[in-house]
Amino acid sequence: NTLFRKCVESLKEEHSIKSLNILMTLSCLVRCVWRRDLGDGFRAVDVLIGFDDAEHLMSTLIEHIHKILVSGHLQELKYYALLFLKIVTSVSDNISQNTMVEYLMLHSLWYSLSKVIVTPHLRASLGSHSLS
Numbered sequence: 437n438t439l440f441r442k443c444v445e446s447l448k449e450e451h452s453i454k455s456l457n458i459l460m461t462l463s464c465l466v467r468c469v470w471r472r473d474l475g476d477g478f479r480a481v482d483v484l485i486g487f488d489d490a491e492h493l494m495s496t497l498i499e500h501i502h503k504i505l506v507s508g509h510l511q512e513l514k515y516y517a518l519l520f521l522k523i524v525t526s527v528s529d530n531i532s533q534n535t536m537v538e539y540l541m542l543h544s545l546w547y548s549l550s551k552v553i554v555t556p557h558l559r560a561s562l563g564s565h566s567l568s
Contacts, residue, residue, distance in 0.1 A: 437486050440465060444493050447500040452510050459516040462497075463523050466536070470527040477528065477535035484536075494539035505548035511561055514552065518562060521545070 443458045443465075469480050478487075485493050504517045521540070528534040552558045 437483065440484050441486075441489065441493060444497045444500070447497070452513050455504065455509075456513050456516055459513070459520050463516070463520045466520075466523055466527055477533045481535045490539065491542070494536070495543055498540065498543040498545065502545060502548045505545075506551055511558070514558070514562055518552070 440462065443462050447455055447458055449455070465484060469484050472480075481487065481490055501517045501521065505514055524536050524540060525534070527536070531537060552562050
C-alpha cells in the first residue's frame with residue numbers, strides 16, 4: 437500500500453532511470469499481489485492501493501504514464517510504461533474480476549497510444565506493445 441503510493445508520487449520527478457525502476461517495481465507489485473489468491477479483484481486493489489486513495493492514485497499514475505508516452509522520454513521508459521499497462525490489463529483471466537481495468541477505463545489513454553502508433557520510429561520499436 438505504502439510502496440505503491442510512494443512509487444506513484446516519485447513518478448512526478450523527471451529522472452528517467454528512477455522512473456524506469458518505478459515502473460518495474462509497480463509491474464512486480466501488481467503481478468505478485470494478483471498471483472496470491474485473494475478471492476477477488478477488490479481485495480487485490482485494497483492490498484495494492486487501498487480503496488480510500490485508489491481513484492486519486494490511479495488517475496495520477498495514468499497522468500504520469502500519459503506524459504511518459506507523449507513526451508520525449510527514452511524508448512525504454514516508454515516500453516516499460518506500455519508493459520505496465522499490459523500487465524494491469526491482463527493480470528487476471530477473468531476481466532470482470534480485474535478492478536484495476538475499471539480505473540484505467542475512467543481515464544483515456546487513446547491519445548498516448550495513438551501517438552506511439554503514428555510516430556514512425558516509435559511504431560517500429562513499440563508498435564506491437566501498444567497494440568497488444
